[in-house]
Amino acid sequence: MIRFFANANYDFIGYRKIAYLVSALLVIPGLLLLLIQGPNYSIEFTGGTLVQVRALSDTIDVGEVRQALTSGGFGGAEINEFGARNEFVVRARLAGIADTTEAGAQRVAVEVSGALERAFGPNSFSLQRRETVGPKVGGELRTKAVIAVVLSFLAVLVYLAFRFEWRVSLAAVVATTYDIFATLAFIQYLRLEVSLIIVSGILTVIGYSLNDKIVVFDRLRENLHKYKRDDFAGILNRSVNETLPRTVLTGGTALTALLTMAIFSGPVLRPFALVMIFGIISGTFSSIYIGSPVLLWIEQKWPGQDARGVKARVMPAGQLVPTPEPPIEPPRRSRKAPVS
Secondary structure, X not given: OOOOOOOOOOOOHHXXXXXXXXXXXXXXXXXXXXXXXXXXXOHHHHOEEXXXXXXXXXXXXXXXXXXXXXXXXXXXXXXXXXXOOOEXXXXXXXXXOOOOOHHHHHHHHHHHHHHHHHHHOOOOXXXXXXXXXXXXXXXHHHXXXXXXXXXXXXXXXXXXXXHOOHHHHHHHHHHHHHHHHHHHHHHHHHOOOEOHHHHHHHHHHHHHHHHHHHXXXXXXXXXXXXXXXXXXXXXXHHHHHHHXXXXXXXXXXXXXXXXXXXXXXXXXXXXXXXXXXXXXXXXXXXXXXXXXXXXXXXXXXXXXXXXOOOOOOOOOOOOOOOOOOOOOOOOOOOOOOOXX
């Protein structure tokens, strides 16, 4: 079997300050852009018009419909098959048009039908229904998305506090919060349209990131009982190194599938794949350089029963904290009875 990083012995804790600096340079500008520009919400969150059309030909697929609407000025439209093969649901909006009103919805429906007829010929599509999606629905979806994230955090806190202790659960939540902020910054850099698919991608990133951190902390718990003479920082470094092969193989397998999806999938699934690719990279990074150092800092502030040597100085970058050797006692001389 191929085993990468089988004998890894890197001082991840020693490079934590450099990792903090790199993280800040990547995440903070993206969050500032998010505050200034605001998210690029899809019509699921902002409101728009839903148009259901039926093609007279069964050979027209979703890709051709999307290309026709993009040429007609609906580049951000969401298109899905609905019911039969030749029926499609289009969610779209026009810039500068109040398409949440009846007049605006009628205008959008006319423009969509016109774009399709210009691409496929007159009377090639028939309008089945037209509905408006108000911004109130989008507000409810945003609220439910936030509630889903908060509830997942609370569930993780309870689970980790029961499985380990509150210090470990707090470190895991802090590192996962970093993953969320980093993913939001990544979305803002690419100006991806925030839809329900993107929200599901963020929730998937949270689950993957937490799983990765639980693996590291579970190995830490085992090593704390196995190496009773070692200090906490050294055992933490050892635990990260020992779980590194599993992290690389698991993340590499997932990245292979996601890269294929990002390259060959359409515009609906590609944003999800991009978010997941970045989330896996960010989750691996935060497990090594955010979660573990934060746990060390928490143990320094509020030492637990296994926080051995957390007050001692951590060795400079590039050097692992040495494992103390047991003292060598001189051999005792046996007293021989005098010969009579």
